[in-house]
Amino acid sequence: xxxxxxxxxxxxxxxxxxxxxxxxxxGGGSVSALAGSLAAALVEMVINLTVGKKGFExxxxxxxxxxEEAHSCREAxxxxxxxxxxxxxxxxxxxxxPRKTEDEKxxxxxxxxxxxxxxxxxxxFTTVTSLKVMKLCQEAVEKGNPRTISDAAVGAxxxxxxxxxxxxxxxxxxSALEDQHFAERMKKELRRLEAEGATMKxxxxxxxxxxxxxx
Amino acid sequence: xxxxxxxxxxxxxxxxxxxxxxxxxxGGGSVSALAGSLAAALVEMVINLTVGKKGFExxxxxxxxxxEEAHSCREAxxxxxxxxxxxxxxxxxxxxxPRKTEDEKxxxxxxxxxxxxxxxxxxxFTTVTSLKVMKLCQEAVEKGNPRTISDAAVGAxxxxxxxxxxxxxxxxxxSALEDQHFAERMKKELRRLEAEGATMKxxxxxxxxxxxxxx
Numbered sequence: 001x002x003x004x005x006x007x008x009x010x011x012x013x014x015x016x017x018x019x020x021x022x023x024x025x026x027g028g029g030s031v032s033a034l035a036g037s038l039a040a041a042l043v044e045m046v047i048n049l050t051v052g053k054k055g056f057e058x059x060x061x062x063x064x065x066x067x068e069e070a071h072s073c074r075e076a077x078x079x080x081x082x083x084x085x086x087x088x089x090x091x092x093x094x095x096x097x098p099r100k101t102e103d104e105k106x107x108x109x110x111x112x113x114x115x116x117x118x119x120x121x122x123x124x125f126t127t128v129t130s131l132k133v134m135k136l137c138q139e140a141v142e143k144g145n146p147r148t149i150s151d152a153a154v155g156a157x158x159x160x161x162x163x164x165x166x167x168x169x170x171x172x173x174x175s176a177l178e179d180q181h182f183a184e185r186m187k188k189e190l191r192r193l194e195a196e197g198a199t200m201k202x203x204x205x206x207x208x209x210x211x212x213x214x215x
Numbered sequence: 216x217x218x219x220x221x222x223x224x225x226x227x228x229x230x231x232x233x234x235x236x237x238x239x240x241x242g243g244g245s246v247s248a249l250a251g252s253l254a255a256a257l258v259e260m261v262i263n264l265t266v267g268k269k270g271f272e273x274x275x276x277x278x279x280x281x282x283e284e285a286h287s288c289r290e291a292x293x294x295x296x297x298x299x300x301x302x303x304x305x306x307x308x309x310x311x312x313p314r315k316t317e318d319e320k321x322x323x324x325x326x327x328x329x330x331x332x333x334x335x336x337x338x339x340f341t342t343v344t345s346l347k348v349m350k351l352c353q354e355a356v357e358k359g360n361p362r363t364i365s366d367a368a369v370g371a372x373x374x375x376x377x378x379x380x381x382x383x384x385x386x387x388x389x390s391a392l393e394d395q396h397f398a399e400r401m402k403k404e405l406r407r408l409e410a411e412g413a414t415m416k417x418x419x420x421x422x423x424x425x426x427x428x429x430x
Contacts, residue, residue, distance in 0.1 A: 009226065010226060010227050011224065011225060011226050011227070012225050012226070012227060012230055012249075012293075012296075013293070015227055016252055016253065016256045016289065016293065017256075019253065019256035019257060019259075019260055020256040020257075020259035020260050020263065020286070020289070021260065021263065022260070022263035022264055022266075023264075024264065024362075027257070027260060027363075027365075027366045027369075028257060028365050028366040028367075028368065028369030028370070029365075029369075031253050031256075031257060031369050031373065032369055032372075034227075034253070035250065035253070035373060035376070037231055038231065038234065038246050038249070038250070041231045041232075041234035041235040041246075042234060042235075042242070042243060042246060044234075044235035045234055045235050045236065045237070045242060048235065048236065048237035049237055049238075049239065051237075071235070074231065074235070078227075078228070078231065081227075147239075148239075148242075149387065150242075150243045150244075150383045150384050150386075150387040151242045151243040152243075153243065153379075153380070153383040154242075154243030154244075154246050154247055154376075154379075154380040154383060154384070155243070157247075157375075157376040157379045157380050157383075158246065158250060158376050158380070160372075160376065161250070161369075161372040161373050161375065161376040164368075164369075164372045165368070165369040165372050165373070168365045168368040168369060168372075168423070168427075169365050169369070171365075171427055172364065172365040172427060175427055175428075208383070212383075212386055212387060212390055213390075
């Protein structure tokens with residue numbers, strides 16, 4: 001896939017082929033963003049199969065709020081599929097800069113470090129936004145049509161994978177970074193997000209297990 | 216998305232829209248199969264970025280074997296995206312059968328039970344095949360180019376989500392099934408697969424953490 005191609009024009013089969021292809025992008029960062037998008041779409045599905053159904057009268061305003069938030073997360077995460085690839089290409093371009101003179105070496109090193117810092121942004125965004133999606137999955141489980149419980153469950157699993165994938169992709173950039181202060185601050189933030197996501201995932205899955213066993 | 220449409224013709228954006236739409240298919244079962252497909256594509260990517268690289272001379276035969284297996288899992292899981300939807304539609308159609316006379320009621324009940332059993336096949340296939348993909352992720356982590364470690368990591372996370380999603384989708388079908396003998400046998404098999412997947416995921420992620428920290 002050309003990362004400049006509009007997302008709409010890429011078919012599922014082409015996207016899978018472009019992941020498998022022998023090029024560094026799109027890779028795990030883009031797939032993580034897509035996983036978050038799929039989770040958000042599942043939240044929208046749950047709400048769409050709840051609004052207007054018997055037993056959910058008068059719940060429209062809060063259900064619509066969940067759906068709107070999920071839709072906005074989905075759009076942002078879908079855009080991140082390409083942004084992640086572009087950010088990583090900037091890193092690769094920096095590595096290709098000339099390094100014959102001392103000046104060139106110093107400029108190249110600086111460009112690489114700058115690019116690495118920027119390349120951490122898309123996977124960090126994927127992590128933060130997928131945590132939001134996880135919270136929306138919890139709302140979908142609590143407030144949605146019980147018939148859609150397995151869809152909300154898959155949403156939570158995908159949001160979790162998206163968060164984990166985002167975290168690995170930030171960490172891999174940090175491991176090559178010289179600014180230890182920046183790296184440590186970022187790692188602390190990642191640990192916080194990871195812990196919050198894990199707690200929420202466990203709450204959601206326990207609730208779903210409970211509901212499935214009660215059917 | 217029309218579930219009869221060839222997979223190749225469905226764009227990423229259309230697929231996401233079809234998940235979000237107020238229809239029961241495609242839903243969590245199809246998304247789980249796609250998650251497994253994405254994981255398999257990431258294994259192929261890792262191998263494609265390893266074969267022919269310095270330090271991997273003479274490893275072609277074993278690397279190509281991993282890639283071929285990953286490709287075959289990807290194709291099978293991609294086909295399951297549609298098969299899952301079709302199997303669930305058969306369940307929904309059975310629920311729509313007439314139920315005025317005793318004969319009709321009895322026939323409808325039998326059709327529903329048959330359809331529920333068959334609808335467990337695609338998510339069970341997703342679970343079993345995603346466990347294979349998880350094993351391929353482990354091989355990719357051990358034998359692949361260290362530069363692709365975060366791609367293999369995302370592969371393992373997605374394979375895990377695909378397995379979990381498959382399991383939830385089988386369970387939801389079993390919960391409406393009257394054949395308790397069948398349901399118990401299936402649940403036992405799911406627990407075995409789940410335990411094997413969880414052990415393998417933990418081994419892979421611990422190995423990746425170790426490798427990232429050593430960079």
